[in-house]
Amino acid sequence: MSSLVKNIIRFILFIILQVFILNEVPPLHRFIVPYIYFLYILWLPFTINRIALMAIAFIFGLSLDFFSGTTGLHAAPCVLIAYIRPFLLGLLLPQETIEQSYSEPGSKSMGWAPYSLYVGLLTFIHHFYLVLIEWLQFGDFLYFLGKVLGTTAISLLMIFLAELLFLRKGKYRTNAA
Amino acid sequence: MKNIFFFIRRYFTFLSFLLLQVFAIILLTRSSKAHEAFFxxxxxxxxxxxxxxxxxxxxxxxxxxxxxxxxxxxTRLKNLLASNNIAPDSSRVMYTDTTHVDSSGRYRKFTWLPARVIGNTVTLQTNFLTLERGSNQGVKKGMAVIGPQGIVGVVVETSSNISKVMSLLHRNSRVSAMLKKDNNAGSIEWDGNDPSILTLRNVSKSAKVVKGDSVVTSTYSANFPSHLMxxxxxxxxxDPSSNFYTLKVKTATNFFNVQYVYLVENTRYAEQLQLENTPMTNQ
Incomplete structure (x- = not known):
């Protein structure tokens, strides 16, 4: 399966998962909103152009927004993490070789610790920005932080589960491919 | 220009990031009332x-x-002020209502009208006053103008609601006056120097004048009633070379602050003037 087709299918699946399952979950706690859709952006291939990355993130966020009726609310954090992603990868990847041998970020291609840091940071940034532009103020800062951290925690938990459930093979790139 | 392109090229990623963010925010504000209000x-x-x-x-x-x-x-608002509207002038009616023949059979010779001074000069060689009363209110050319303290001048021009008065402080002003003490008559003029000093010419040296004597209008004047200060x-x-004194007279009227004056009409002014100015034919 080519990378393009795989990512298009993922696009659709993540949107459907977020919109029709996670968004339908009744509120568990005031701090917790289950978000996992942005994992799609974290899973996009290494080699993708930065501009294209941001464009894809924007369209992805926007398509989610069309379902939830708040146009632009999720697009903005998606573009933000798409913008930050290459910097973070540049910091976390020790050698250029990994980038060349593996197609997309994952625990196998990066190692557990850098991958966890990568996912954790971007998740936190995403939620922080999302809650910020949703509220447009910090309000009670502890509540704000609690909401961000709670949402981040539940997202990380779901991402961990997703990593366990869908064991991506971390395809080794060969010259043949 | 080149540098601008370089700049855009260099920060193209960041700029497109900003662009997308702005675009997202714009979309957000358009979809959500709360966000729209906030931004x-x-x-x-x-x-x-x-x-x-x-x-x-x-x-x-x-x-x-x-x-x-x-x-x-x-200006517009001040024109609306009540103080600008003077009461309709009934004084003229009051004066003319009285018959020219009073109960003791005497004829009225002088009619007095009040008037407000709305313009005044003292610093020129030819000084005039402007009064807020014109031909519509009974002012005629040649009427005498008298202030509360003394005489002021003579009306020289009238329009329908305004009249112009030749002040005593005018080079061409001539008013017949006399010493109150012994009725020695002369002519009051102004030399154009000091607005508080007039000149009384042609007083006979037979008059026993001392400083402080009162000078009043004479009985010979056509427009002024006699014995006004x-x-x-x-x-x-x-002047040793002539038989006449030249007297410096301190004006009774303070021309610097004259506010209200009276206009005096001699009902026989025209008649007297006509007779006086008729050339003698049988000389």
Missing amino acids: TDATSELTGKLNKRYSNLRSYFSLSETNRQLAEEN VGTVASIVE
Whole structure:
């Protein structure tokens, strides 16, 4: 399966998962909103152009927004993490070789610790920005932080589960491919 | 220009990031009322501050125009003030209502009218006063003008509501006057120097004049009633070459602050003047 087709299918699946399952979950706690859709952006291939990355993130966020009726609310954090992603990868990847041998970020291609840091940071940034532009103020800062951290925690938990459930093979790139 | 392109190229990623963010925010504000209100509020706060400063700056350039407009506005409002509206003038009616023949069979010779001074000069060689009373209110050319303290001048021009008075402080002003003490008549003129000093010429040297003597209007004047105060003798100039004194007279009227005057009409003024000016034919 080519990378393009795989990512298009993922696009659709993540949107459907977020919109029709996670968004339908009744509120568990005031701090917790289950978000996992942005994992799609974290899973996009290494080699993708930065501009294209941001464009894809924007369209992805926007398509989610069309379902939830708040146009632009999720697009903005998606573009933000798409913008930050290459910097973070540049910091976390020790050698250029990994980038060349593996197609997309994952625990196998990066190692557990850098991958966890990568996912954790971007998740936190995403939620922080999302809650910020949703509220447009910090309000009670502890509540704000609690909401961000709670949402981040539940997202990380779901991402961990997703990593366990869908064991991506971390395809080794060969010259043949 | 080249540098701008370089700049855009170099930061293209960041710029496109910003662009997408802005685009997302715009979409958000268009879809959500709360966000729209927030961003409109924030932007209008900023633009409002800037606009205020800019208009503060700009107001300096239009200060003269604003002043003109304010002055016009002030004039318009002042014209609405009640104090500008004078009561209809009934005094004229009161005076003319009385018959020219009073109960003891005497004829009325002088009619008095009040008038407000609305213009006055003292610093020129030819000084005039302007009165707020014109031909519609019974002012005629040649009427005498008298202030509360003494005589002021003679009406020379009238329009329908305004009249112009030749002040005593005019080079061409001539009023017949006399010493109150012994009725020695002379002519009051002004030499154009001091607005408080008039000159009384042609007083006979037989008159026993001393400083402080009162000078009043004479009985020979066609327009002035007799025995009205003109002033007091301030100094006596004795001219050895003539039979006449030249007297410096301190004016009774203070021309600097004259506010209200009376106009006096001699009902026989025209008749007297006509007779006086008729050339003698049988000489």
